[in-house]
Amino acid sequence: MKIRDSGMPVEEVWASFFNPKTTLHTLELTSACHNVVEFGCGYGTFTVPAARMVSGTVYALDLEPEMISCTQACVDEAGLTNVQFIERDFIADGTGLADGIADYVMLFNILHPERPVDLLHEARRNLREGGVLGIIHWNYDATTPRGPDMQFRPRPEQISQWAEQAGFERLGDGLVDLPPYHYGMALRTRAD
Template identity: 40%
Template sequence: MPDVVQWESYFDSDEIVHKLSDPGRRRRCVEFGCGFGTFTRAAASLVDVKQIASFDIDDDMIRTTQMRLSDETSAEVFLTRRDFLADGCGLPDGWADWAMIFNLLHIESPSVLLAEAHRVIRRGGTLALIHWRDDVATPRGPSMNIRPSLTQCQAWAEQVGFQFASTPVLEGSPWHWGLRMTRLDAETRRDSEEPQV
């Protein structure tokens, strides 16, 4: 990882959390991988966000994020060191209104993480995804040969029960794509799976 200032020059975190969430329906957020707290802080600055549960496997990232959180935010932020790929996030089913999975879906088993997000997001809730683009050279990011495309991530998310919502243009984050998905409820999912005549 580069230093914080360099890392945060690659994103407009405020634009990302605004465009990939649903105002008025984002009271509780779960974040898979807090890193430096870039998006934790941006989400906590949204006035209608009241609770954020954020997880990372790295103690240093948890400490860094804790130090960077402002006392001025009204959101309660719970930071936990946890291997959420191996052990899940530990939150109750349907706890979150939205989840953030940013720059992670190049992992070996993306469907495991997406299934855990599906479990913890309430019906009708939002899944927010970003990743480094795979069609242009970027200043950071994983090797191009392991970067998933937006289309691939959408397909993975649909396989575990999400529905496409939007792909907003991220003007302040030119090296990333953004994808917003909605967690289907059981009835909607059955309807969508019925064969079309």
């Protein structure tokens, strides 16, 4: 099931909201990371810079064939060969990827499903022990030009609580501001 309020404006407008390379650096994606799992690649805004940074494969999932084609075109244009596309509903069916396959998981602008802790559990399952989860989301502010309806939009404190329930702990200083409209956090799998 497509996550509520997860539609996007045209690509140029969407791209204008982000500084992807800085965001990925800030949220601890490094060249030491091997495989990455991206839940909902959209236009590939973060897929291409992530694939440039890592030594392994970026598994880019989306349930919309047009989003996959769009990201595929950007990946091809960039001359990258380390992105594997998976057209799949990860809410209904999970990622289908092996346990512990990833050093890094991206949940970017997607953590507002009906059962967020289930999605975080799936992210946790895909990460190796000590792997990192990067999350970004729209500020909890009704004046942002896009973003999920306020009744579904999570506050950062809620995300932290859900992530803790799913077996993550915060990395570094915690919350980071990603102007103009986003915040982010990096978390590590907690050894239980």
